[in-house]
Amino acid sequence: SQQGEEDPQALSIQEGENATMNCSYKTSINNLQWYRQNSGRGLVHLILIRSNEREKHSGRLRVTLDTSKKSSSLLITASRAADTASYFCATNTGGFKTIFGAGTRLFVKA
């Protein structure tokens, strides 16, 4: 099984609603990153949160990290149709390698 697993696998919401995606992992991490991937494109970095941080914000994005539960969440507030994409969490446990989850597919209906 993977180090980082996103939940849900797919999410469909109306424009203006909030979208919450979760990521669980198995071993202790140095940091966790969230990326977005639009269909047919490469990944774009959204936020990096370190293991000693609990929450970070970037515009309409809010990321939380709970190391005791080995989980993170990504909240997108006031979603827009342009937010339609796949969202991936990526964990680093030390060393160079970053492990990506399978992603959450978000569809925002206009």
Added chain:
Amino acid sequence: NAGVTQTPKFQVLKTGQSMTLQCAQDMNHEYMSWYRQDPGMGLRLIHYSVGAGITDQGEVPNGYNVSRSTTEDFPLRLLSAAPSQTSVYFCASSYGWGGTDTQYFGPGTRLTVL
């Protein structure tokens, strides 16, 4: 800056053929990586490099070779293509160590092996 560029965008190979996927970055990043993305499995690291002349294996290195003769270029070679290598390949670079720094991804190469 062009960022991270990859060529070709699409490629169809027959089993047993070899080819090189090109990756270049113009951000003077030391760290570069190759990933493959398969449906439902996220990205898996194939090979990475921490600087010119230095490469190492990732999670799924078998069937692939890399070299890093310059800071800018990091080509991925498929030695003898197999249907299991049908995937989308992404190259990424970062200024610092990929685990602690933002990785910038190329647009990907969609490879089909028949």
